[in-house]
Every structure is written in structure tokens, then in C-alpha cells.
Amino acid sequence: MFTFNAKNTLMSTQKQRYHHGHLSESLLQAVDDISSQFGIEAVTLRACAKKVGVSPGAAFRHFQDKRALLTAFAARALNQLADTLDAAEEDARETGNDAFYSVGMAYLTFALENPALFRAMWREETIYSKDPDYLAAAKRLVGYLKEGFAGTITDEDPKSFSAHEMLAWSSVHGMANLFVDGPIAAEMKQDQKLELAKSVMGELKNACSQA
Amino acid sequence: MFTFNAKNTLMSTQKQRYHHGHLSESLLQAVDDISSQFGIEAVTLRACAKKVGVSPGAAFRHFQDKRALLTAFAARALNQLADTLDAAEEDARETGNDAFYSVGMAYLTFALENPALFRAMWREETIYSKDPDYLAAAKRLVGYLKEGFAGTITDEDPKSFSAHEMLAWSSVHGMANLFVDGPIAAEMKQDQKLELAKSVMGELKNACSQA
DNA sequence: ATCTTATGTAAACACTGTTCACATATAAAT
């Protein structure tokens, strides 16, 4: 009665279960996959459910809303970016490279390599921007940028943003946005963008390191 | 049989017509109104049609898509921003103020005062970014920023972006984005943002004006 | 006046987010 071919085995171990097990994480990964492949506008609750192999209603046991799902996804993306920056700083310290430059370029590289994630992080209108997890992730990034990225800058007031700090973050963030969504995006290739970014980072460092 | 009160008069002069007359422009204004009031996620084709007093299908005589409507709206927003920058530069020339500073602040002020428009301009995923009108509007802005905003900068190559030009635009654009959508957005008030922007513009000018 | 073309309406379609009654698995309690 049973045919134990590879496909069936896979089915029985993965799809046959009534309870999924890691549905919330799987749904987040589905958002990642779909948005990375087809853009965030293609992310539909039903498409995510289908991809995970679950009925549309199941998602609501784990997320109050579609918006809540997107919020969790944005928080996840923020943390992934922060992790990347951590790694870049760590690497710079080990290799003795300039941390300011390394972190800035890591920020840009992340945006260029994961445009869908980068966009999703900042979509105020599609997420609950006061969600505690999202706020925590955002705070982590901000804190990092102040201490790590902007660590090489003379910081007058650790509470609010200094002009130097704001200039540093703004220009890197702005460049990322322009490369991803701006009119330059289509006209330049990846390596051209990175080349331009390099020289901008050079100018930026000069501007920020002087008293 | 007829009651000629004010309301009825208004109805007969404005709503009774089978043909609207300026539907495409009215629809764009509806997008403007709704997105400014409730966010761009609330912009629905049907809501726009209802606001204008027309059936849902009517929009398709003027726009191929919802996306086409949003594209036209984005182009309109880009041109409005460019107009604002034009005015700021003109004003600076007349009053003898610094054009670099004036234009930069105008860019930021526009974003802060019209967050919905500013967001709509750059939503690559919800518009046809290769639409000729949109491209023309984008080109106008880019050209302006290169010649006007970045006019005070020593421009080595007028074709591609110099590091100084890119730094200038990126930081202003990035600041605008962070103020509108970033984690700072909620924590600072309008005048605080403008205050911070001022000092950043100061630093930026130093960075860009030196050889 | 008639014919053509532009513009609007109404009803349908598939698809979306969301809810609700019900089914099933897991954990806790007896």
C-alpha cells in the first residue's frame, strides 16, 4: 500500500504533519524568499502560507496581522544588518583596517545585495513602527552606529546626535537608498556603485575626522 | 418638484455631469489627498474614484494600471520637489544667501512637510520606474542637483557623479529618509530635526567646498 | 442631423486579508 520512494519519504517527514512546528519562522523566511525574488509587493499572506504548505488562516495564530508579519520581518532584517556591521567591525579590528570605512561599506554592500530587505526595514507605512521588537532592533542599529560606526568620530554628546554622527549615517544611508531606489540605481552597475561609494567614504572620513 | 437649496445647486453643477472633464488630474489629486491624510497604503483605486465621484472602472480610461497612476503621481511629486528647489535657489540668489545651504534645506523641508509625497517618489516597487515621464522628472531632479545644488562644488566630470556631488546629495537625501522613516523620526520633533539639519549642512559644506 | 470617438457606468471575475466554527495534535492533570 505504501511506496517508499524518496519523494514520499520527504513528504511524510516534512509535509504530512498537521502541526508545522516552526511556522512563524518559516513564514518569515517565506517573506524573505518571495520579497527577494519578486519584490515586496508580491508578498501576500496566502502566497506565504502556500509556500510553507499551510492554510491561509494558520498565519493568524502567530501574527495578529499581515502588518505584524511585515513588522517582524523588518525587525529581523534590521538585526541581520546589525549583525553584518558587527562582523565588519570585528574583521576590521583583526585585520587592522579602518573600521569607519569597513562598516560604512558593509552597510552599503548589505543594501545592494539585499535590496528587498533594505527596503522592508524602513517602510513605516507597512509596519507597526512602535512594536517593541522592531524598536529594539532599530535601537540596536542606532546604538551601534553611534558607538561603532561613529566611534572614530569625536562625540560631544552621547545622548543626541552630533552633526558629525548624523552626517556620517545620513550619507551612507542616503547613498544606499539612492543606489537601491533612486534614479542612479538603474544607470550604474554594482561595481561602479561600490567604486563611487569608496571615494565618497574617503571624503566623508575627512569631513568627520577633523576637529 | 425641485428644491433649489445650496446643496442641490452644488450637486447639479459639479456632480451631475456624465463626463468629468479633468479626471486624470483629479485622480492624481485624490492620490495626493488620501496618501497625505491616511498614508499611501490607504490609496486604493476605488477610494480615489469615489472621492472624485466616478465609478471604479473610469480610472482605466486614463491609466493602464494602478501602478501607472502611482507612477504619474511619483513623477508629479518629483516635479513639485524640483520646483521647490528652483524657488529656493532663486530666492537665495535674490537675497544673497548661500544657495548650497538654501537648496539643501529646501529639500529637507519638503520631505518633512510632505512625507507621503517624498515616500511615493522613490518607491521603485510600486511604480513603473522606466516610464518616460517619471524618468524625465527624475532626470530633471538629478540634473538640478548636479548643476544647482552641487553647483558650488568643484565638478571634475560633468557626466558622472563626483565624490563631492554624491556626498552632498546622499547626505541630504539620507537625512530626509531618516527623518521621515527612520528610527529617529518618532523621537525628534520637527524643529529639532531642522536644527540638526542646519548643523549637518554646515559640516557638509565644509567637506564639499575644500579642494 | 448623423457618425465616430472619447469617456463614463454596472456587473462580473479572480484574488486579497481576515474571521469563525470546527478538527487535530500536544501538554498538563488526574
Next chain:
DNA sequence: ATTTATATGTGAACAGTGTTTACATAAGAT
């Protein structure tokens, strides 16, 4: 172990969305 409670998933429904289609009406040309 058996029962009970709780967490998690299903399926059918709902209103709302973008879009198309056949038809109605207005405006312009002949």
C-alpha cells in the same frame, strides 16, 4: 493511562481590491 485543556491548523465564508467587459452617454467631426 486516560482524560482534560490548550495550542495550532483547516475550510468555508465575508467584504474589499484591481481589472475586464458589454453597454451607455457625451463631445466633436462630417
